[in-house]
Amino acid sequence: MPAFRRDVVVAGASAGGVEALRALVRSLPADFPAAVLVAMHLSPSAHSALPLILDRSGPLPALPATHGAPLRPGVIHVAPPDHHLLTDDGSMVLTGGPTENGHRPAINATFRSAAVTAGPRVIGVILSGALDDGALGLRSIVDRGGLAVVQDPADALYSGMPESALALVEAECVLPAAELGAALDKLVRTPVDGADARPPSPALLLEDRIARDGVRLGSVAPGELPPSGYTCPDCQGALMEVDAAGQYRCRIGHAWSAEALLGAHDTEFQRALWTALRSLDEKAALAERLRQNSEHRNHGLLVHRYAGTAKECTAAAETLRKFLLSLTEEQELEGLP
Template sequence: MPAVRRDVVVAGASAGGVEALRALVRSLPADFPATLLVTMHLAPGSRSALPMILDRAGPVPAMAATHGAPLRPGRIYVAPPDHHLLVDGDSVILTKGPTESRHRPAINAMFRSAAVTAGPRVVGVVLSGALDDGALGLRSIVDRGGAAVVQDPADALYAGMPESALALVDAECVLPAGELGPALDKIVRVPVDGADVPPPSPALLIEDRIARDGVRLGSVAPDAALPPSGFTCPDCQGALMEVDAAGQYRCRIGHAWSAEALLGAHDTELQRALWMALRTLDEKAALAERLRKDSERRHGMLADRYAGTAKECAAAAETLRRFLFSLGAEAGASP
């Protein structure tokens, strides 16, 4: 393969990402010679003002990505809510592929598609965010000859995503968001040798196909030969298979989870179940107390039994309540 220029830049952000993206875009030159694709975690039903924010932030025009839009240098395309933004040849596509760690759009989905389609032409950028979306996708880009750029964790409002990325890849540069523009401009103007770039791995191709195909029963084919993980998908309760030893899982439907996101989801499920148990105990104690009052004049032994039940439930509820409030205090959030 002859020398190629890195003309596709894919950037991912989550919590604190608006500030980081604005700083990055503000620092880009007006003649930036690559296409910049942006994915930021958004709620499915939201209306995103991010294209307008980025369009006003710097000299490079920014717009919401549309299905089939060509990869044009000097343009910024932003993933819309509830759609993965993927690279497909010399254009972009929007898909309704399965959520990844409950995110759609997902950063890993965009990064993987760029790695598969454009290989050494890609620069992946991980910005501020919690947890670890983007880390495995960035590794895919590097494995295919692309470059990795990461916001300095000390500069990020949320350091989780930059730190997770740096734990998996050797980044070409680690800088504050406001200094990334000149660094990217330099990277995309220097041709690189495209020879000896390994082909996409079977696991990478499976992951990319799922994001492109959309949600359908059997998104993960039975012949994919993925080992069972022993864990359950929080979205559909299906068995999760291990896609990557670094901690990436898929269910048969196609929902994807990183190990860190899966842990957080199970923690949320556990707390929800405990709050439901607390409500049940409170209601049972109240009902037993009502039955005690109704029966104490007619049947003393029955009233005593109801009183015992009310006391036991109230004590159990108080113990559980204290535990739940201690969890909330540790997380810094109210229940």
């Protein structure tokens, strides 16, 4: 492979990511010679104002990504809600492939796709966000000879994503978001010897195919992947281990990292506890009503029985309510959704 320049920059962000992205694009020069793709976790039903926000934040135009449109140097292409943003031979591909860590667009899907189609020409950028989204995708870029750039965790509103990325890959640079633009401009203008380009692994190609073509994991790797013993929070199907670093997929193709899976099961656990709390409150209210009815009818034994039930349920509900509120406070302190 002859010498080349890195001409594809993919950036991933989640919680706190709007401010980080604004700082990044504000620091990019007007003649930035690479295409920029942005994948940020969005609500699937929401209208995204992110392209307009980024367009107003710096000298480069920012546009919603369009299926089949070419990657344009000096343009920021933003993944729309409920679509994975992928690349293919210099153009963009939007798909409705399986969610990853509960998200579509997914940062890992965009990063893996760029790693497959552009290889060592890619620079992956991880910005503010909770948990570990994007870390495995960034590793795919580095494995193909691309570069990793990470926002300094101390500069991020939510440090989970930058810290997880740095635990998995060696970054070319770790800087505050406002300083990343200058670093990226230098990196994309530096000629690179193509002798060290590495082919994509079969596992990388398989995962990219799932996001790109919507193929079911069970139809392309039957019996080849070890069962994890866990279930998919999206569809309740069995999860298979596809990566020793802690990446799981169900037969449909939903993907989960170990950390995101833990968070999803924690959400399910809390939902079950809130349901139990509601049942306790309703049972206490019903028992109190029956106590009052029995009291009016002078049914002393029933009055005593229903009063005891109401008291027990009220006490249990208060204990459970305090526990759930303490969990909510912990999540807010940790920056978890």
